[in-house]
């Protein structure tokens with residue numbers, strides 16, 4: 001018998017789609033039903049979803065029931081990394097993990113334990129709740145979650161505090177849309193229809209991206225700067241606005257501090273100089289400045305492609321300063337948008353039961369280095385969940401060498417046998433969001449959604465909140481007052497959240513809660529959430545933090561051995577590395593025709609991409625969608641997608657962004673050579 005249930009996609013994407021899930025109740029025998037996933041699609045409960053979802057999640061059944069799905073706990077029987085495991089029961093697996101956690105804590109101190117968790121699930125029950133309880137009570141090292149949005153977060157917060165962005169749907173009301181380092185056609189598809197509706201009404205579209213994305217192809221203006229030069233591009237526009245009397249002096253006087261300092265710093269980058277440094281035509285840059293000044297409502301959608309280099313924080317700050325200088329706030333469809341979830345931030349701290357102790361904090365971008373370092377105490381237990389660090393962190397070579405350490409005990413808790421899981425000592429099988437309870441909000445959507453299990457658990461898989469509670473029990477860390485059941489956990493999360501009462505009331509009536517107002521207008525419904533309520537255009541804390549000062553620009557070193565810059569943006573086929581097991585290889589590195597020709601490389605040739613840190617052997621693709629000097633390999637590849645098992649992350653440095661300690665994936669400098677056929 002088939003029925004349709006509702007759910008919500010918890011993957012790391014702005015859209016947080018509301019889902020309609022078709023389930024089949026196959027009758028196995030008189031008393032035994034097994035509910036299986038048949039298909040899923042978008043519905044309309046989250047207005048942003050608008051009834052459609054991405055192809056990759058539409059084929060989620062292949063993830064749930066595929067060969068790679070983990071169905072039982074496993075313990076390693078072969079050498080590290082050999083992926084030879086033996087099936088064991090949960091009791092054996094958890095006792096082994098608890099023993100190693102206890103031993104590490106007692107012999108080396110709690111800080112010898114490192115939980116490594118990132119974007120696998122944006123649900124509030126699978127991250128920072130019961131897991132945090134376990135690791136806080138063990139006194140484990142803390143993880144600085146910097147692999148993504150660290151630089152953007154630092155910049156946005158420094159200038160505006162946690163001010164919500166323009167609602168994604170409100171891009172429809174803009175007459176000038178700037179997509180800056182963001183590719184919604186792959187990375188948040190529900191932004192595309194509002195852009196198209198705005199353009200039907202005559203809105204202009206500008207894309208700033210070193211490659212011609214699908215939307216850049218149709219844009220009125222495409223600026224393709226060299227990666228990492230956005231700060232000078234944005235400062236040049238700011239300088240032009242001040243120099244031509246187009247800065248909104250009245251708005252700035254009323255709402256902003258640091259105006260003169262910003263103007264002084266922007267004056268270092270007049271358009272001709274910036275155009276040369278970024279390698280964009282000066283007349284196009286000037287046209288952009290003039291059109292932006294003239295247009296209203298004008299909106300800047302700043303993405304995450306901008307931040308992933310040494311100048312990322314200052315670049316994002318300069319981009320976000322634009323609507324302030326040009327006076328674009330205060331109208332529907334005007335301002336900037338990065339992330340909206342702040343409005344509905346869910347706070348799991350009460351579910352965790354206590355705040356984190358002040359133990360050492362380890363920047364996840366330095367995982368490889370940390371595992372190999374002689375710091376005291378060395379990491380003895382690495383507990384990976386909601387993440388696939390071997391596939392997603394920089395310096396894959398160091399991460400792999402760290403995982404190979406014989407004296408490191410690695411637990412990987414996942415839904416599938418990831419590249420990281422192949423190095424584990426114990427592998428624990430996790431349920432998917434269709435098999436467990438969840439509470440989630442999206443960083444682009446203005447809704448909170450409560451979802452419940454709609455299909456039977458696959459094999460012996462278990463949800464995070466059960467496994468971490470069980471580990472607390474085994475380590476004598478549980479307390480009777482701890483919230484434990486999904487409903488208790490949801491109540492605890494909402495009790496600690498800023499609008500929790502209102503959300504709880506709405507969720508009592510429906511599994512989707514919308515806040516009020518649903519589509520806030522910046523500087524009408526919300527102002528800056530800075531200490532004095534003003535925009536800080538030159539916040540001293542950011543200025544001190546950035547090595548070259550805020551709005552400083554550090555050119556990439558010129559090294560003839562590495563003439564190309566490799567970028568590794570999101571592809572439409574995976575979410576980071578999630579669902580990568582469903583993608584067929586071999587992966588292709590995309591080169592501009594001029595770069596391919598000068599190296600004698602033709603499409604589909606076998607090539608070696610080299611950086612200072614290692615090689616990737618894959619095939620070549622040739623397209624003028626990337627600008628000359630730039631090569632592209634998508635993020636999220638698995639080892640199976642290349643000939644030598646290395647992916648873009650092997651080529652990526654572990655240098656940090658100027659603000660926030662973020663990853664600099666797009667600062668990879670490489671050379672590409674043809675390999676014999």
Ligand SMILES: Nc1nc2c(c(=O)[nH]1)N[C@H]1C(S)=C(S)[C@@H](COP(=O)(O)OP(=O)(O)OC[C@H]3O[C@@H](n4cnc5c(=O)[nH]c(N)nc54)[C@H](O)[C@@H]3O)O[C@H]1N2
Nearest residue numbers: 181182183186187227228303304305569570572574575576
């Ligand atoms: N299908 C899919 N959707 C996703 C994801 C996914 O992996 N797959 N990932 C999710 C996650 S975790 C995130 S953080 C978001 C990320 O989504 P986006 O913000 O779109 O980020 P990226 O894909 O990293 O890069 C966006 C664009 O920036 C460009 N870019 C690279 N370097 C620079 C630069 O220096 N300057 C400028 N101006 N542009 C540059 C790239 O060419 C790319 O087109 O998407 C989320 N959604």
Ligand SMILES: Nc1nc2c(c(=O)[nH]1)N[C@H]1C(S)=C(S)[C@@H](COP(=O)(O)OP(=O)(O)OC[C@H]3O[C@@H](n4cnc5c(=O)[nH]c(N)nc54)[C@H](O)[C@@H]3O)O[C@H]1N2
Nearest residue numbers: 118119120148386387388392413430568576577578635665
């Ligand atoms: N080269 C390069 N690398 C990048 C980037 C880039 O631009 N370039 N971008 C980066 C970005 S933006 C991000 S956000 C990171 C993301 O990096 P990660 O956080 O490592 O994200 P994923 O690769 O999606 O891995 C998430 C894993 O969590 C598992 N999972 C999902 N739900 C659950 C659950 O409920 N319980 C448990 N136990 N496990 C679960 C999934 O099966 C999956 O294997 O990658 C970064 N890596």
Ligand SMILES: [Mo]
Nearest residue numbers: 012119148149
């Ligand atoms: Mo991300």
